[in-house]
Amino acid sequence: MGRSPYCDSSGLKKGPWTPEEDHKLLAYIHQHGHGSWRALPSKAGLERCGKSCRLRWTNYLRPDIKRGKFSLQEEQAIEQLHALLGNRWSAIATHLPKRTDNEIKNYWNTHLKKKLIKMGIDPITHKPMKNNNEEMKVKSNMNNSTLSHMAQWETARLEAEERLARQHKIQPIPSSSSEGRVESPTTSSTATENCQHLAGESGVADDLPSSGSGSAESKNYGWPDTILDEFLRF
């Protein structure tokens, strides 16, 4: 499997995009669609590599992007989804309409991770940190419902994993879901609904997507939808 170089360093521009470049990219995609990203820059008259164009489009220029501050609901949804999916930003992004994986990743790294650490929660495991001082802080700062809620999430995750493992021993997963990258808008929306249900019960994430978040590209990387569903059904 040959790896393509990021961008040939043959005079291609790097760094921040100018409004003129944005305009060229927008105009081209609006007229022709992006097609092959590799071929796009020359067709659009841009001295950028295709990868750079794709990134600019998906992270900034796409019309269905919501920019600006994250709401409390979005914040809580990210926390819950991260507890469930880990650093699978694109998978998390499919459950947060109009937010890009890059934006969510940035927000996690700059805000949420610190917030959890401050609360004495390990941002990786989403469990209270073992450190005594931190644990004391957790005990005094976190309310019981938050703790029990997190424990429920973790328990449910483990149960779902176990159940799925058992199931797979009996019946192998169909090829579509065993390939790691799963495209299934149906189950995605089910998961979303369940997430909404869960969020509703715990009083968070009221504005989670009610549809498949407009994601024709909706994928649950790594986590098969069955696990996600199981977990969110909890």
Add this chain to the structure above:
DNA sequence: AATCGGCTCAACCGCTATTGT
């Protein structure tokens, strides 16, 4: 006013996955 340090976020880089031949 200068400078220092922390923070944010757009963009880059390197890798894997997928698709086509």
Add this chain to the structure above:
DNA sequence: GACAATAGCGGTTGAGCCGAT
């Protein structure tokens, strides 16, 4: 099946901003 091309993901970087000193 092997290989190449392309797409997409997640980690990291660095320029710019802003508040503190």
